[in-house]
Amino acid sequence: MDLIMNIVAIVGAGPGDPELLTVKASRFIKEADVILHDNLVSDAILAINTTGEKIYVGRKFGDTTDQIERQQKINELLCAHYQKGKKVVRLKSGDPYVYGRAAEEARYLTEKNIPFEVIPGISAALAAANIFNIPITERKKSNAMLICTAHTADYSFEQLTGIAHMLKAGNTISIYMGLKSLHRIIPKLLEVCKDDTIPVNAASNVSRSNQEIITGTLGSIQEQIKNSTLQMPVVLLIGAHPIQ
């Protein structure tokens, strides 16, 4: 039991397809003794580890358990398993630093003097852009891309203004966790951009066997989604059309 060589790995699982893990993430997952994983980590990815213990520490949409307490429990589990000499992987869907709350765990591990490494993952917006050929940046069209959440639009005037200006300037906006908040987001974007022809893509379960995309405009997408069976998780890519 060589504690000195051991580290805790905070690993990005990407969008769901095990082939979209990084080589490094795949290796850490395969070799782990204990995997603490979130709700959106795919079964296909968990299945590449055949021997380790898997502990579900996720939170589903609508779960009202206390966030601080939940995070504290995860931190304590990371610490406890590390101190037993286990190879611990903390597996987060997407990228650990893109809405993965890696900072809270990184700070805790730093305080406890537990060595750790954070391994990036392909985030949903980038996976969707590549898989569905949506040019989120393109010469002379879009030279910036914003990653935000459905909640962002409610947070401050400053942010909403920033988002709308970026979109008006021709850039691409990706909104995470937006499906249930479309009725709030779309009117706000329309209010500032005053253009209901701006393209909107709603990509669901990106890279998984049930992946799906609906393409419309700021004016049409709400009705299109209402008439569909589109499932969460959904990432919205606004401001670019898929190449066809």
Added chain:
Amino acid sequence: MDLIMNIVAIVGAGPGDPELLTVKASRFIKEADVILHDNLVSDAILAINTTGEKIYVGRKFGDTTDQIERQQKINELLCAHYQKGKKVVRLKSGDPYVYGRAAEEARYLTEKNIPFEVIPGISAALAAANIFNIPITERKKSNAMLICTAHTADYSFEQLTGIAHMLKAGNTISIYMGLKSLHRIIPKLLEVCKDDTIPVNAASNVSRSNQEIITGTLGSIQEQIKNSTLQMPVVLLIGAHPIQ
């Protein structure tokens, strides 16, 4: 020679470490008969293919060759090698759709009815965030992240306003290809944000053996970089401190 099963793969090479390729990218690179690669693709990544032909089609900083003509040549090479029945990989540093100009090649291949697939890569800003533990998103601090280039700040008032508003609202801005334009970018951000204590990280050669980071503020970073030997490529992460 089974043309029907063959595709052209436009592959994201990530920041440079072969372990940060996706599993799928790594597989395509290893199996390729021909690899057309850019300037920033690392030697370590090219070395994982031991049998294929490697064709350099990149452009270095300061190169003034005609972009349209250069792209046309690349398109023709992709097509010619595909038609010979070769497994063709077009290898781009970072992510193909994040300043990788995948759209131009995807449109060409679509027109020519050549089947293709685009494989995402870890983009430099996300690699830097994970490797150096810079919380680009964090609960109650930053819930949005902007990816832009050093040129963006010159493009339009609309964009600059958007960038500055995002930064003022506490979000994180990543600027690609910014080292040589710092003297233009920093004054513009200071002008709008009026806060010279906003943190700035300049990360060079992320994930490679010579990786380096300089952390300062909007007020200090220019002087710090001037007194350093920081090498291109550099990605700037503005608005967050590394966890220490």
